[in-house]
Amino acid sequence: MRDNKKKQPPTKSKLHPRNKHRQGYDFKKLIKVCPALTPFVHVNKYGTESIDFFNAVAVQLLNKALLMAYYGVVQWQIPPNYLVPPIPGRADYIHHIADLLSDEEAQKIPRGPEIKCLDIGVGANCIYPIIGNKEYGWSFIGVDIDPVAIESAKDIITSDPSLNNRVEVRQQQNKKHIFQGIIQEDDVIDLTICNPPFHASLKEAQASSLRKLSNLKKEKVDKVQLNFGGQSNELWYEGGEVAFLKNMVKESKQFATSCFWFSTLVSKQTTLKSVYKALEQEKAIVVKTIEMGQGQKKSRIVAWTFLTKVQQEKWRQFRW
Numbered sequence: 001m002r003d004n005k006k007k008q009p010p011t012k013s014k015l016h017p018r019n020k021h022r023q024g025y026d027f028k029k030l031i032k033v034c035p036a037l038t039p040f041v042h043v044n045k046y047g048t049e050s051i052d053f054f055n056a057v058a059v060q061l062l063n064k065a066l067l068m069a070y071y072g073v074v075q076w077q078i079p080p081n082y083l084v085p086p087i088p089g090r091a092d093y094i095h096h097i098a099d100l101l102s103d104e105e106a107q108k109i110p111r112g113p114e115i116k117c118l119d120i121g122v123g124a125n126c127i128y129p130i131i132g133n134k135e136y137g138w139s140f141i142g143v144d145i146d147p148v149a150i151e152s153a154k155d156i157i158t159s160d161p162s163l164n165n166r167v168e169v170r171q172q173q174n175k176k177h178i179f180q181g182i183i184q185e186d187d188v189i190d191l192t193i194c195n196p197p198f199h200a201s202l203k204e205a206q207a208s209s210l211r212k213l214s215n216l217k218k219e220k221v222d223k224v225q226l227n228f229g230g231q232s233n234e235l236w237y238e239g240g241e242v243a244f245l246k247n248m249v250k251e252s253k254q255f256a257t258s259c260f261w262f263s264t265l266v267s268k269q270t271t272l273k274s275v276y277k278a279l280e281q282e283k284a285i286v287v288k289t290i291e292m293g294q295g296q297k298k299s300r301i302v303a304w305t306f307l308t309k310v311q312q313e314k315w316r317q318f319r320w
Contacts, residue, residue: 016091018095020091021070021087024048025049025050029069030062030065030066030069031065033065033068034064034065034068034069064076071134072134072162073134073156074159074160076125076156077152077155078125082125082148082152083124083125085127087127089292089299090127091131093195093292094128094135096301097191097261097263097290097301098136100263100303101190101260101320110319110320111136111138112138113138113166115139115190115319115320116138116187117139117140117141117192117193118189118192119140119141119142120193120196121143121144121194121195121197122144123153124146124149125156126142126152126157126163126167128140128142128195129166130156133163133166134162139167140166141168141182141189142167142169144169144172145172150169153167177251178244178247178248183255183259187258189259190260190261191260191263192259192263193264196244196265197241241266242271245264245275248262249275249278249279249282249284249304250278250282257306257307260305260312260315261304263302263304264301264302265299265300266300266302267299272300275302284304284305285307288303
């Protein structure tokens with residue numbers, strides 16, 4: 001006899017082993033810390049609790065509850081229409097990059113405020129500094145070109161004692177630059193991270209959103225609805241992901257001895273060839289690609305350093 005009962009979706013086993021969100025969302029726990037989430041929780045077709053991920057308010061409340069329940073963040077709010085990031089995926093980046101920092105022999109992850117991370121595109125949400133600080137105690141420099149995002153990130157930081165004095169925010173004044181104008185002469189940075197804009201135009205971003213919504217709803221959607229929000233600088237860059245990352249690689253060479261590891265998410269598999277070519281041209285000494293997977297989506301981190309093996313070892317000894 002055929003079993004028509006819907007099967008429950010599997011544990012998110014593709015997430016990093018240290019990711020707190022591998023078992024999915026514990027809505028009882030989330031509602032306890034954030035009661036405002038209650039009316040948005042329903043039982044889905046698998047018989048498990050979920051929310052409507054097309055509802056921007058529900059998504060923002062879910063993130064707020066996650067940050068409260070798992071990272072001890074009491075105050076977290078962002079301006080309307082700014083990017084609300086999927087926290088499990090952001091946490092995955094932090095955990096994978098922590099492994100990259102670990103000594104290859106001892107496998108010891110460096111922790112504490114002495115470790116400084118530069119977040120390119122910190123956004124109004126300040127998610128990477130929150131997770132990196134709460135999980136590993138790292139200090140951060142958060143960078144953004146948008147003054148509204150800068151002020152929102154500052155508000156989040158000042159409202160949390162563990163983030164205050166551990167996270168600094170700097171505004172990029174020139175949209176053509178990434179590291180220039182941000183990394184100062186006396187800065188010593190262990191790691192840079194970035195979730196780059198991967199569309200080439202607003203039109204392309206909207207078209208991509210329509211495709212995703214149509215696929216998820218199993219019907220044609222004609223109205224653009226960015227359930228995770230996003231401003232133009234968060235979603236698209238002239239020339240798209242390839243142009244942004246080629247610029248990033250080129251500028252990183254100018255700060256070859258100021259930073260141990262440079263890294264970025266690469267959303268599109270087809271972008272990798274251009275990134276590798278740019279890194280070869282700039283003579284990066286070590287290039288690593290870290291595959292990540294969240295559900296049906298696949299992405300990867302590309303990391304590189306210009307430090308020789310001897311320089312890398314000295315860096316570890318004196319800073320970690």
